[in-house]
Every structure is written in structure tokens, then in C-alpha cells.
Amino acid sequence: MANTKEIKDRINSIKQTQKITNAMYLISSTKLQKARKDLEATEPYFFGMEAMVDRLRRHLPDIENPYFETFDELPEDEKVYAYLVITADKGLAGSYNHNVLKMTEEAMSKHKNTKLFVVGELGRQYFESKHIQIDEQFHYTAQNPSLHRARMISLRMLELFTKREIHSLNIVYTFMVNSMATENVNQVLLPLKASVPDVSLPMDVYQEEFMLEPSPDAVINAVVPNCTTGYIYSALVESFCSEQNARMQAMQAANKSANEILHDLSIQYNRVRQAMITQEITEVCAGAKAAQKD
């Protein structure tokens, strides 16, 4: 059995760790509150944007626009698939980072040519350690997402897409379903898919016709960059919120297990101490008895 000093050291070290996890818990819970407020404010914009793009797709006449080009004629070997991955800047967030990275690797393994754009320090280090090529001039933090950062990212992506350096853009991020559940999403941002009506409408139903001013092309060219920025911004906010949530839960669990270990260790410590006392008494008694006999 370990001696009291060893147990005491162990207890102290766990207490120190618990202090850290507890502080991290408090920090992430205040950050989460802020992130959640941002998220609530962005959600109408996000859903409005999705609905608008859907509507635009449904009502779009057959036109040729670079943002709709699917490069079907290009052989698969020559297509470049870009992945925009949103991870956290640091770990200690349960399976948050792991899930995103796993999904990215799975998606990437399906294509021959891929390009990686990673937001967040942890993801960058992960891919570097695995010797997977990532874009080096792409340095963005996942902390406190801002519209400015989203603008910079989307401008870069759109430039690559219009220059034909990438032929498809996917975004991998974490979506917050509710405070308990998060979901990983892999969404194709570019090219936009042209209209494919899901349901066949009867002939006599009035289908609204949209006027696109000044021309469909001009509207698309103005709308697509905005939508991409909006989507990236919302994805950043969703991910940041999920990250804080994941960290909060992980730290809560860490606190709980630290308490359990402390409980067990203190019982063990008391037992060892008691055993020592008992032994000493026995020794003293034995000594006294031996002295009496003389």
C-alpha cells in the first residue's frame, strides 16, 4: 500500500488540476453566453439567406454563370476539391475537434486532388503532424468570429473559384442543434446547384415568377459573394458556440471525475493513516508488555 506522503502528493496534484479545469469551465460558460447571444442574433440572417438561395435556385432561368458551373466535362483526376474546415484554437473540448477532423478526412479520402483551408490552430497542427498539405497563407483564428474575417475568407475562396484553381468548395463545421446536441455539417458552398424541382406541380397551379433586376447575371454576381460571406460567418459563429459548449461539458465532466478521485483518495489516505496508528499502538503495547515481564 502506498504511504501517506504519496497519497497526499497525489491529492494535491489533483486539486491543482481541478482548479484549472474549474477555471476553464467558468471561462467557457461566460464565453458560451456571449457566443449564444451572437448565434441567436445571426440565426434569422442565416435562415433567411438559405431560403433566399433556395428560392433563387428554383426560379432561375437557364443561364450560364461561373458560379453555377459544375465542371462535369472535367475528368475527376483534374478536379480540385477545396475544404474549408472550422476547428478550435485549442483542445480540451471533448470530441469537438475530433469529430470535425474525422469528417474532413473521410470526405477528403474520396477525392484525388484536395486543398485544405483550416480555421483554428488545432486543426492546422493536426494536419501538419499528419503531413497533409494545408494552405499556409490561411491564418485565421476561431475565436470571436467577426464579419470582417468572414469577408476575408470568402473573398479568398471566391477568387480561387473564379480563377478555376478550385472546382468545388465544401465547408465542414459544427452546427448547434440545441444546448445538448451538436451536429457536424459538410456543406457544398460552390458551385451552386441549378434548380431541380423536387415535386412536380400540376399545370394549373400559379407559379410565381421572379423579376431579376437589372439582369439575372448581375443579381447572381452580387448575391453569391454575399451569401458565401453570410454562410461562412454563420458557420464560424455556430462552430464557436459549439466549441464553447463542448468545452464547458468536457470541463464539467473533468471536475466531476476529479471530485470522485479525490473522494476515493481521501478514503484511502484515512485507511493508510489508521493502519499506521494501529500499528504504532500495537508496537507500543507490545513494547510495554515486554518491559513489564522483565
Next chain:
Amino acid sequence: MAETYYFRIIASNGIFFEGKVQAVLFSTIDGERELMAHHEEMIIAVDVGTLRYQTPDNEWHKVIVGVGTAQFANNRCTVLVDTCELPENIDRARAQAALERAEEQMRQRKSIVEYKMSQASLARALTRLKETSRKNV
């Protein structure tokens, strides 16, 4: 009284306005446009600039919006923009600093991306300054 319709401005940081209006005026890529009730169904790109809307009490309200889109369908109009601010909430000093920064960047001709980026921030800063100076002077 003029007919009204349902109008919403959604910015990336929340729903800015929601309610009945008589008319909405905003700038597009090729000029200003006014939308009245029962307008034809349409989707149109909104440019950086001022957006004005007339509430049923005949009052005109003015806000400053960033780029986005407006859609009109079933006598409802939704404007989706990245930013939306009241003229009195604009920080003049910040806008002035942004303007100078953007001008500086425009002067040093760099890549096309950087040019576009500074052009966009220049437009935003200019609109903000224009509206606040109107208020103050």
C-alpha cells in the same frame, strides 16, 4: 391612406426592423429603387448606401445598410444585408479611420483581391460618413 405591406430588414447581427410600411427606398447597383405595396415579385441586389422606409404614420426612417439582397413576394419584402445601422449610432471617428485606411490601401496597388476588399471598405466608410455629416451639420 396609402396601402401598406409587410417589411423586414435582417442584418447579420439580428432582425433590425419588422413591420408594416408604405414604401421602401434603397440603392441598387444601377441606381435607387422604391418599392410600394403589391410590387411585382422580384429579387434584387442591394448596394451599400442608405435605405429609407415610410411607416404607416407617414414617417420616413433612414438607416445605413451594407451589401445584400432584397426580395419581394406575396406583398412581403425581406431585405437581407450584412450590416444595418442607424445614422446616430455610427462612430464618426471609426469611419474616418477606416476611410483613410482604405484609401491608403487603394493607393498601394496590390492584388485584385486586396483592391476589391479595400474598395468595399471604402464604400462602407464613405456612406457612413455621408449620413452622419448630414445629421451633424
